[in-house]
Amino acid sequence: MIPLDNDTRATVEAAMFISSRPLSVRKLGSITGKEGKEVRKILDEIRKDFSKKCHGVELFESTEGYEIRVKPKHLDKVSHLTPYSDLSRGQLKVLALVAFKGPIKQSGIAKIIGNRAYSYIKDLEKRRLIRTEKHGRTKKLEITDEFKNYFGIEERRELEEKLEERLGEEMEKLRHKEED
């Protein structure tokens, strides 16, 4: 059993707090000068602590690494306090189309938002928020588990209910709008 080192834990927390990008175990190891095994142990401790109800932030693990983020439950109340989102508006439009109209053809998305869609799709695929599957001469796009993780949902249905609640009748019109 490796004894927990408070100073290292504090450094790991500080690194994740100040970084604008997720940090890998390797990176955290080089910052703290500790082995990966010890860093992982510290990350587990931080995760446990932050998962308590009294904390508004949590330790989030994605394919890019670890980061401290606001718990999805509280995000709606505090998101207006910062204008910086880690998804650009273009990326968000593509993600929304995949989430609410998916599986959707890549060419269909380009017809709706233009040719810039292709680079947004690449970015989102790299972040594993969407996955692509070959479909004839184009690709079909679908959301991933990483997407559900990101928005803190179990099922896509939860988002669809929010969409329904928010847009009402307009929603049906938009969902069935052709990608012409």
Added chain:
Amino acid sequence: MKEQEILDFARTEPNWEETLDWIISEEGIDPWDVDLVELSNVFSKFVEKWQKFNFTVPARIVIVMAILLRIKVELLMWEEEEKEIEAKDIDIEELDIDVSDIPHLEAPKKRKPVRKATAEELIEAFRKAFETQDRRKKRKSGREKRVREAMPIDGTQEDIEERIEKLYSRIDNILENMKEGKTTFSDLLPVWNREEVVKNFTPLLSLNQEGRVIANQEDYFKEIFVEMGDSVG
């Protein structure tokens, strides 16, 4: 800003508001606290790159750049003036302070609070995606309308061969009465408007290609000089 991104963006034919919006978002400039000097620098670089692709930069975007540069100059001049005033007001020697005694201060680092997108924003983006589509459609149909107006295609259109011959005889008639044996494209048109230019330009190119006339233009968008060619039509 990568060149490919600028190229893709320029293809969407954005207006100046969309351009400013795009630059602010791409460069991660805080939209609530825009540093005008920084924005002006980034905007100039953007226009420079845009021009590199041989795209004509829309006049409004050039105007916005000029306004931003003017604001930048004013801000920098103001800062300079401030510095001069400060320098005159404070004489360190008179204060009798040993500068080496002053401790080195470092401002605490503050995190740039990047957050996740919210489900609400995702829903709003869904609506916005279709607004983008509507805007693109409107822009496209506007463009098509302008082309249709400039080049009406209907049954009353003359045959292209007929237009070529008409233009040739007009050139022939004009040059017959001229000593220098050269006329200009603008003199060949009954009225100088877009429709006439489009109607006569293709026949002129065709005559030039056939060698029946020689058309010369010294510079882009400048006058075209026309003289008779060697091939007699």
